[in-house]
Amino acid sequence: MQIALTKKLADTIGVKPPAIDETINPLFSWTANWTKVWDNRRTEDMIVLVNNATRFTVAIYQVKRKDLKNLEVMMKTAIFNTLLFMNVNLEIVKEYMRLAGEVELTQNRGRQSAAWVSKAGIECSFYVGREYNGIEKMFCDTVGVPTNYRHVNISTNRDEGFVPYRAMVNALIELTGMLAYKYRAFELLVSLNLEVYKAVRRIIVPADLEFARLHKVLQSVFGWKNYHLYDFTIFDGNKRLPVARIVPFEDDLEYDEHAILMKGHTLAEFLPEHKHMLYTYDMGDNWEHEIQLVQVIEEHDKESPYLLEASGQTPPEDVGGVGGYVNFREIMLNPDNSEYKEMKEWARFWEPELSDWEKRPRIIHL
Template structure:
């Protein structure tokens, strides 16, 4: 595997580099840069790699100068982890890394590749800014995953644009002869009772999906804005009591010593032993989503997570719980109501029914 380093990264590593070997399959070559996420920081803190054949991005945050002594191992592990985080077939990923061989650093001499890795770094910085507060110490080698879902090489001609994740997965399938996706999965029905109707979403998700990522999936399919606190409760089928409560932050543990920090925990730890869990979002409005296990799929060969079916519009944020939503909906269904104009302005683009694109089956990219 050939990694072409920008001058900034080469200088930081204090290495003299050979020139690029142009005979190597571009799928086994990457361009890497060391960049800065926060404008108010003096030091670089993120490694970014872009595959030269597919423009697939891998990024690692935080990486300080002292961490660069382990840069080769970090890069290899990050490539693997990013591919696996996008639910790629583990056997395919292992075969790619085997065929790619030992990692070798070379000097980047391509302005185009330098532009690609700079643009990818900017996109990854936006992701880090959205996801993290910039204060807490953290290390994540999959922060580049989401940028691969955006179209690249688009210059006005729709035929030129492509999605890096599709390009990478198609290239790996052609290279190895293996299927791109292969994992154990759960089909779930998620239901939010709104009294006048139920908002329901049928999903297929990886069995090893972590709860923090599952939260993002649920936010997406129910059109929530991730403004409020949330938790998961595992329901004991026999007693109907809470068997375990999972919370996102250590601060949440101060209010419930019996709760479990959800970091690192996956759905497979509770499904299929349990058949139901509760996802509560916004402790004020108290939106309680009942999650039912429909079936276990031992070998799923498609892109995940996946929305199979959607019914029922979700309320707007901060509407006042189920009671507030029922009143709000009555107003929105009656343009003659004296509060209609005010509610219409407050709720902006909310509509009583799902748009066609909201209910359409689709892969979920979060």
């Protein structure tokens, strides 16, 4: 595997690598840069890699200078982990890494590849800025994932544009002849009872999906804005007795010493042994989403998380719970109501019905 370092990264680690070997299959060739995320910090703390054949992005955050002595191992591990994080078949990833071989550092001299990795670094920085506070000590080598869902190469001719993760998956299929996806998955039925109707979403998710990512999936398909606290409760077979309460933050444990901190915990630890969960979002409005396990798919061969179907609009944030929503909806369905104009301005783009796009089956990009 050939990884071409920008001058900035080469100078940072103090090496003068040889020129890039143009004869190597570009699928086994990456360009890497050392990127600054936070303007108010002196430390530049993210390594960004872009595949030279597919523009697939891998990013590693927070990288300290002392960690750079293990740069080759760190980058190779990040490529492996990012592909797995996107549910690519483990066997196809192993075969790619085997064929790519050991890391060989070279010097990048291509303006195009330098531009690609610089642009990817900006996009990854925006993602990190949204997700992390920049203060907490943490390490993650999969922060490049969202960048791979963006269209690229459309500045001059839109017909030549493509999506990096699709290009990478197709290239891996062609390289190995293997299935791109093969993993255990759960089909879930999620219902939000709003008294006048139920907002329902049927989704497929990987069995090893962490609860923190399931939260993001549910926020996405229900159109929530992630403004409030949340938790998960696992129930027994009769949906009466709670088996476990799973919370996102250590502060939550102060109020429930029996709760489980969700970091690192996956659905497969509780499903299919238990088939019912409750996802509560916004402890004030108390939106309770009932989650039912529909089926276990032992060898799922498609992308996920995936929205199979959707019905029923979600309330706007901070509407006042189910009771407040019923009143709000009555007003919004009657333009002659004296409060309609005020509510319309408050709700902004909210509509009482889901759009065709919101109802259509699709990949859930996190």
